[in-house]
């Protein structure tokens with residue numbers, strides 16, 4: 001039985017280059033492949049283009065609302081493999097058609113694509129592929145710090161940004177991308193450099209909340225009555241407060 005593969009990674013992880021290499025390997029053994037890509041990826045028009053300069057015309061451009069089953073049913077049985085570039089841009093329905101094709105026509109489909117967008121959310125196509133693909137393989141690229149890059153950060157006019165539409169093609173309208181590891185993504189894009197970045201605010205809020213709760217629990221001890229109470233009761237209340245504060249600090253760190 002043939003399989004639906006999803007080979008995913010951040011930008012620059014060599015996905016398109018590998019696709020062309022796989023096509024070459026099949027053809028060298030005189031086996032036929034078909035190459036598909038979504039029309040939404042305007043880079044290179046009807047060609048797929050790699051960052052290292054290789055390019056090749058695709059056999060079929062998939063339009064955004066296209067019923068892919070029509071094309072897939074027309075594929076002759078002598079095809080050994082279907083390769084899909086930028087498959088994150090396909091719809092859920094189109095991925096489902098590719099899945100059916102692998103099982104009903106007994107031809108493997110290898111999809112290449114991104115894991116997530118510049119806000120770290122899945123694309124419709126990648127989400128569906130993670131749900132249904134028979135085999136998933138991660139491809140790697142390196143972050144500027146040397147770690148494995150997982151995310152695609154969008155750069156507009158030289159600045160990292162975390163707002164905007166999901167799709168903005170690389171190289172158009174001053175948009176470019178950089179692959180970053182999780183830590184660099186937090187630091188460079190979300191500007192979060194310290195785990196306890198809002199510790200001070202939380203501490204003050206927590207203290208006020210706990211103090212109010214304690215006062216409520218010990219409602220006899222209003223500020224008025226406190227003055228009249230013995231020193232030991234005040235010490236007990238202070239100890240309780242400190243204990244709860246400590247507990248609160250601890251559980252907050254675990255979240």
Ligand SMILES: [Zn+2]
Pocket residue numbers: 143144145146147180181182183184185
């Ligand atoms: Zn990094």
